[in-house]
Amino acid sequence: MIKVLLFAELEDAAGKRKIELDMADVTVADVRERLVAEYPGLRRIDRAMPAVNEEYAEADEKVNAGDTVAFIPPVSGG
Amino acid sequence: MTLQRYSITDRPLDVTEVISLVEDRNAGAINTFIGTVREMTKGKRTIYLKYDAYVPMAEKKLAQIGDEITSRFPDARVAISHRTGELGISDIAVVIAVSTPHRADSFEACRYAIERIKEIVPIWKKEHWEDGTEWIGDQRETKAYPAGKPGKENLS
Numbered sequence: 109m110i111k112v113l114l115f116a117e118l119e120d121a122a123g124k125r126k127i128e129l130d131m132a133d134v135t136v137a138d139v140r141e142r143l144v145a146e147y148p149g150l151r152r153i154d155r156a157m158p159a160v161n162e163e164y165a166e167a168d169e170k171v172n173a174g175d176t177v178a179f180i181p182p183v184s185g186g
Numbered sequence: 187m188t189l190q191r192y193s194i195t196d197r198p199l200d201v202t203e204v205i206s207l208v209e210d211r212n213a214g215a216i217n218t219f220i221g222t223v224r225e226m227t228k229g230k231r232t233i234y235l236k237y238d239a240y241v242p243m244a245e246k247k248l249a250q251i252g253d254e255i256t257s258r259f260p261d262a263r264v265a266i267s268h269r270t271g272e273l274g275i276s277d278i279a280v281v282i283a284v285s286t287p288h289r290a291d292s293f294e295a296c297r298y299a300i301e302r303i304k305e306i307v308p309i310w311k312k313e314h315w316e317d318g319t320e321w322i323g324d325q326r327e328t329k330a331y332p333a334g335k336p337g338k339e340n341l342s
Contacts, residue, residue: 116310117321162243182323185309
């Protein structure tokens with residue numbers, strides 16, 4: 109299982125913050141593709157920066173079972 | 187409860203407490219930045235704001251900002267607290283404190299910290315305007331994530 113976290117506009121679009129995907133040994137791009145296929149409302153996920161296990165990651169980064177992939181929309185703290 | 191130097195909390199922020207984390211006998215300056223909730227933005231009235239965060243990663247990124255500052259100003263001490271949840275007008279959203287031996291470095295480092303928060307720390311603000319709501323992104327009004335992500339220069 110891969111744990112996915114969605115925030116802000118993405119959380120609203122999917123209607124949830126946490127999603128578990130039955131996937132293993134894939135890339136961030138594969139996870140993103142699967143999410144858009146299952147949740148058409150997540151088109152804007154392309155604007156978000158992925159993070160794997162709490163560190164920003166590129167689309168080709170490997171993701172294994174047990175990892176957490178978060179999608180970080182443009183931030184607005186401060 | 188001891189406050190951590192880099193914290194995300196849903197409780198009201200105490201400026202004095204954040205300052206106390208950077209007090210140092212060798213500091214000649216403590217610079218603070220206090221970010222507060224503004225009522226009017228480009229003619230629109232805010233009723234209240236809601237901040238959300240990816241807490242564990244946000245705390246790591248605040249600590250990274252502290253590390254970036256101390257790699258440039260080795261004698262600096264840094265503390266940053268950011269609040270989440272519902273905030274009203276004039277409430278404090280963020281407190282940054284930086285102490286350094288001399289004042290110029292503390293001004294510069296404090297400014298750096300707030301600009302950097304707006305680039306890399308996973309915290310989001312939802313505006314509850316008089317006439318609706320909106321998640322705010324890209325508030326530095328630069329192209330936030332060209333190609334859908336912060337440039338590598340934002341990640342180092």
